[in-house]
Amino acid sequence: MNIPRPRGGPPAEILAAAHSVSKSYGGTKALDAVSFAVGAGETVGLLGPNGAGKSTLLNLLSGLRQPDTGTVELFGQDPRSPLSRRELGTTPQATSVPATLRVRETVDFVAAHYPDPIPTPELLADFGLGSAAGKQCGGLSGGQQRRLLVALALVGRPRLVILDEPTTGLDVEARESLWDRLAEYRTGGGTLLITSHYLEEIQTLASRVVVINEGSVVADGNVDEIRGRVSVSRVSFHTGLPASSFEMMPGTVSVSVSAAGTTTILTHDADETVRQLVRGNVGFSGLEVHAASLEEAFLSLTHSGESAPAPERRAAR
Numbered sequence: 001m002n003i004p005r006p007r008g009g010p011p012a013e014i015l016a017a018a019h020s021v022s023k024s025y026g027g028t029k030a031l032d033a034v035s036f037a038v039g040a041g042e043t044v045g046l047l048g049p050n051g052a053g054k055s056t057l058l059n060l061l062s063g064l065r066q067p068d069t070g071t072v073e074l075f076g077q078d079p080r081s082p083l084s085r086r087e088l089g090t091t092p093q094a095t096s097v098p099a100t101l102r103v104r105e106t107v108d109f110v111a112a113h114y115p116d117p118i119p120t121p122e123l124l125a126d127f128g129l130g131s132a133a134g135k136q137c138g139g140l141s142g143g144q145q146r147r148l149l150v151a152l153a154l155v156g157r158p159r160l161v162i163l164d165e166p167t168t169g170l171d172v173e174a175r176e177s178l179w180d181r182l183a184e185y186r187t188g189g190g191t192l193l194i195t196s197h198y199l200e201e202i203q204t205l206a207s208r209v210v211v212i213n214e215g216s217v218v219a220d221g222n223v224d225e226i227r228g229r230v231s232v233s234r235v236s237f238h239t240g241l242p243a244s245s246f247e248m249m250p251g252t253v254s255v256s257v258s259a260a261g262t263t264t265i266l267t268h269d270a271d272e273t274v275r276q277l278v279r280g281n282v283g284f285s286g287l288e289v290h291a292a293s294l295e296e297a298f299l300s301l302t303h304s305g306e307s308a309p310a311p312e313r314r315a316a317r
């Protein structure tokens with residue numbers, strides 16, 4: 001597990017951890033022997049495509065579900081114990097607000113569970129909901145409801161906040177304002193675990209990014225390391241040569257040939273790929289270079305694996 005150790009100091013306290021955790025829903029394996037931990041003071045972005053297992057992992061860590069095998073800890077205890085959740089603020093993906101309660105009443109109700117909550121007017125003002133305080137929650141827009149849910153996660157000044165895709169349904173302005181609030185929470189010493197589909201979205205906030213795909217952790221590192229590894233291009237062209245001719249080229253992740261005869265090289269270094277094609281006197285036509293899709297980028301992580309991160313492979317050649 002990758003827990004940062006402050007230089008010269010003791011290891012960071014682990015606030016939440018999964019130890020070799022597996023979870024299936026019927027025949028679907030959502031998590032496969034995942035080990036993962038969040039240390040105090042970290043902001044961890046949990047990144048992965050649809051169905052990767054992100055929500056399942058968060059639900060286990062926050063005690064909403066139980067693992068089939070392996071163990072989970074929250075503040076060193078079983079996350080299902082109410083005591084362990086006292087210092088946790090969370091907004092699961094599917095939660096909705098109570099339609100008939102007013103916004104102010106909803107915040108007051110949740111705040112009453114904590115010894116030192118953020119005062120309701122202050123919290124609502126921070127989240128741009130001051131003027132909506134007297135409205136029924138059911139009358140809020142989707143974006144306002146989302147903001148209210150995140151505000152509720154923070155009201156008790158928790159030590160750890162777990163948010164599942166908090167910006168879903170928010171416009172750009174609301175999204176930025178939400179990141180600002182979370183950055184303030186972090187500056188005040190808070191620890192964050194946030195899921196997203198997009199590295200761009202979490203890269204300004206996250207101190208560490210963990211990529212999960214098909215129920216397994218496929219990468220764990222700082223933003224620059226992960227960006228280097230998910231930056232993949234597709235170089236496509238027509239040639240008479242078989243796919244195997246290109247597999248050893250520097251930076252290559254995978255090579256495929258479509259039914260229509262187009263050869264596509266997924267590569268971490270499109271410039272070098274094109275240089276190699278020219279230098280090698282490869283007969284090609286119809287050359288095109290595009291950014292790879294997110295799915296292809298995640299696939300590249302699965303292919304390269306933890307033992308051979310792309311930047312090192314690139315440097316070694």
Ligand SMILES: Nc1ncnc2c1ncn2[C@@H]1O[C@H](COP(=O)(O)OP(=O)(O)OP(=O)(O)O)[C@@H](O)[C@H]1O
Nearest residue numbers: 025028029030048049050051052053054055056057
């Ligand atoms: N309650 C459930 N019943 C059956 N299958 C489920 C259930 N919850 C999740 N799954 C399946 O488990 C796998 C992991 O789902 P999970 O929601 O954890 O992924 P995710 O990374 O959070 O996806 P998304 O980004 O789409 O929210 C998927 O194949 C999903 O269809």
